[in-house]
Amino acid sequence: MRSIFIDELTKIARDDARIALLMSECGFSVTEGFAQEFPDRYYNVGIAEQSLVGTAAGAALRGLRPVAYNMAMFLTMRAFEQIRVDVAYQNLPVILAGVGPGVGYGSAGTTHHTIEDIAIMRALPNMTIVFPAHEIDARAATRQAVELGKPIYIGLARAPRQFNVPYGAESFKIGSAIRMNDGRDAALFAFGSMLPVAMEAAAALAGDGIKLRVYNAHTIKPLDTAAIDEALRECGAIFTLEEANIIGGLGGAVAEYIAELNAPCVFKRFGIRDRYPERMGDYQWLLKHFGIDAASVAASVKEALKA
Amino acid sequence: MMKDYAILARKIRRDIVTMLNRANGSFGGAAMSCADLITVLFHGCMRFDIENPDDPARDMFILSKGHASSALYAGLASAGLIDRGELETYGMNDTKMIIHPKRGTYPCIDASTGALGHGICQAVGSALAARILKCDANVFVLMGDGECNEGSVWENAAFASKQKLNNLTAIVDRNGLQGCGRDAEVLNYGDMGEKFRAFGFNTIDIDGHDYEAIENALKTAASRSTDKPTAIIAKTIKGRGISYMEDKLEWHYKSPNDEQLKIALEELAL
Numbered sequence: 178m179r180s181i182f183i184d185e186l187t188k189i190a191r192d193d194a195r196i197a198l199l200m201s202e203c204g205f206s207v208t209e210g211f212a213q214e215f216p217d218r219y220y221n222v223g224i225a226e227q228s229l230v231g232t233a234a235g236a237a238l239r240g241l242r243p244v245a246y247n248m249a250m251f252l253t254m255r256a257f258e259q260i261r262v263d264v265a266y267q268n269l270p271v272i273l274a275g276v277g278p279g280v281g282y283g284s285a286g287t288t289h290h291t292i293e294d295i296a297i298m299r300a301l302p303n304m305t306i307v308f309p310a311h312e313i314d315a316r317a318a319t320r321q322a323v324e325l326g327k328p329i330y331i332g333l334a335r336a337p338r339q340f341n342v343p344y345g346a347e348s349f350k351i352g353s354a355i356r357m358n359d360g361r362d363a364a365l366f367a368f369g370s371m372l373p374v375a376m377e378a379a380a381a382l383a384g385d386g387i388k389l390r391v392y393n394a395h396t397i398k399p400l401d402t403a404a405i406d407e408a409l410r411e412c413g414a415i416f417t418l419e420e421a422n423i424i425g426g427l428g429g430a431v432a433e434y435i436a437e438l439n440a441p442c443v444f445k446r447f448g449i450r451d452r453y454p455e456r457m458g459d460y461q462w463l464l465k466h467f468g469i470d471a472a473s474v475a476a477s478v479k480e481a482l483k484a
Numbered sequence: 485m486m487k488d489y490a491i492l493a494r495k496i497r498r499d500i501v502t503m504l505n506r507a508n509g510s511f512g513g514a515a516m517s518c519a520d521l522i523t524v525l526f527h528g529c530m531r532f533d534i535e536n537p538d539d540p541a542r543d544m545f546i547l548s549k550g551h552a553s554s555a556l557y558a559g560l561a562s563a564g565l566i567d568r569g570e571l572e573t574y575g576m577n578d579t580k581m582i583i584h585p586k587r588g589t590y591p592c593i594d595a596s597t598g599a600l601g602h603g604i605c606q607a608v609g610s611a612l613a614a615r616i617l618k619c620d621a622n623v624f625v626l627m628g629d630g631e632c633n634e635g636s637v638w639e640n641a642a643f644a645s646k647q648k649l650n651n652l653t654a655i656v657d658r659n660g661l662q663g664c665g666r667d668a669e670v671l672n673y674g675d676m677g678e679k680f681r682a683f684g685f686n687t688i689d690i691d692g693h694d695y696e697a698i699e700n701a702l703k704t705a706a707s708r709s710t711d712k713p714t715a716i717i718a719k720t721i722k723g724r725g726i727s728y729m730e731d732k733l734e735w736h737y738k739s740p741n742d743e744q745l746k747i748a749l750e751e752l753a754l
């Protein structure tokens with residue numbers, strides 16, 4: 178996803194002189210193309226995330242459309258106050274591009290996981306949060322992020338799974354969830370790397386006669402409440418799936434919305450249940466460990482629908 | 485009398501490259517760079533009791549450049565603090581020998597590291613606490629030179645010297661390479677010792693692969709002959725000891741395949 182993002186950004190930068198790519202020691206074998214083509218618009222600020230975000234904000238003060246590119250955990254958490262005050266509070270058009278959110282860095286361990294980003298970034302006024310799941314999403318999201326002209330955090334999965342989506346580039350709009358199929362027994366909202374997992378779970382459930390509708394909830398903020406309304410109307414049961422802590426994540430956002438409707442429905446959040454792992458393993462191992470691999474999700478959906 | 489550090493370090497390097505090959509792991513350059521420092525720390529300088537590694541009075545070591553953990557684990561095994569067989573679980577599934585170490589998983593893993601720029605703060609806090617608690621322990625922290633890009637390093641260095649924490653020794657693994665280039669191309673810190681002196685540290689410049697120099701520097705720092713914290717600036721070569729890794733940026737990322745492991749073990753023959 179990061180290579181697609183950089184590739185699209187490079188294309189945009191050919192026509193848009195406001196684009197600058199700033200990074201803090203991240204992008205080995207990914208950002209070199211941009212660097213070669215735009216040496217005066219590409220900077221490594223060193224291993225210094227706070228400096229990265231503050232510098233990007235400063236460049237935006239003069240009208241640039243800077244991208245602050247770094248590993249997701251260090252970008253969002255090390256530099257959080259710069260994101261809050263310099264970017265969100267000043268409502269500046271900085272694109273925060275976080276590589277490998279969730280547990281994408283697998284066996285590297287908890288220091289390199291990002292399971293808190295959705296909760297903290299959601300809490301920032303003015304912030305948009307988008308997680309592409311597919312190349313189509315990534316290219317469209319990059320262009321729209323530049324057009325948006327406001328703070329945006331884009332989560333770029335490290336090793337995204339290849340899968341087919343039933344839509345084209347014109348269907349991707351920041352802020353609008355995309356319906357992936359027309360199941361009617363329940364709806365599952367998922368984003369980023371969890372979308373192919375949700376699709377796989379839906380395929381498995383189909384074998385059991387459960388028609389699970391999946392939404393690509395690529396924009397976590399602002400939440401597409403119209404899609405939730407639609408799901409409530411047509412499916413009745415709602416689930417969310419994320420490679421993040423369930424506290425404050427997409428599930429939290431959907432729960433907040435549904436709770437205020439005073440319209441009880443079957444609802445459950447799937448994600449990391451508020452813990453750091455004691456032992457470690459690779460990406461697939463971690464998904465299983467947290468119960469968010471396709472088989473576990475399918476079983477959880479079944480369980481929840483039985484209750 | 486000086487121990488045979490050269491043999492001990494060679495064995496540690498053999499373990500490191502074997503672990504990285506098995507786990508398909510990165511950061512060989514970083515581990516080889518500090519393998520000699522870790523060898524002398526655990527075999528000739530740190531005070532701990534293998535029978536009682538949890539003794540709160542023992543010396544403490546924080547590997548702030550946590551990505552070089554393969555060197556730390558191999559060093560702990562070499563010192564008898566962990567079973568050498570455990571090294572086979574490094575970076576594998578369902579392991580507690582995590583690539584970026586987690587506090588409490590093994591004796592003497594005193595802090596969870598991997599996010600750069602945290603180690604010195606925790607080391608300073610521990611050194612301060614040792615003084616408050618009237619504990620004689622020394623605290624050692626090993627940082628990368630790229631890691632010193634982080635502002636937190638300098639914020640804390642100022643505090644350590646203001647507090648006259650002479651029970652603190654910061655070691656900088658000055659290999660001149662970081663994650664995306666050479667220090668000289670990124671922020672160009674130049675004379676690292678000069679910077680630490682400006683922040684109130686004693687500094688000792690050494691060749692980080694010269695065992696005698698390492699031992700002397702660590703012992704001088706631990707003797708607390710002044711009221712300042714000490715920074716040891718260890719000039720090193722990233723990937724040291726394996727010809728194809730030495731001073732090569734890509735070995736921050738690459739993992740030795742079977743053929744490369746074979747070559748490495750030949751070069752590191754005992």
Ligand SMILES: Cc1ncc(C[n+]2csc(CCOP(=O)(O)OP(=O)(O)O)c2C)c(N)n1
Nearest residue numbers: 202514598599600628629630631661662663
């Ligand atoms: C806060 C933070 N930012 C970025 C990284 C990613 N990272 C891991 S190692 C590394 C380079 C470290 O260079 P240096 O400190 O010189 O150590 P060396 O590997 O050369 O020994 C980077 C940027 C990180 N682990 N933590």
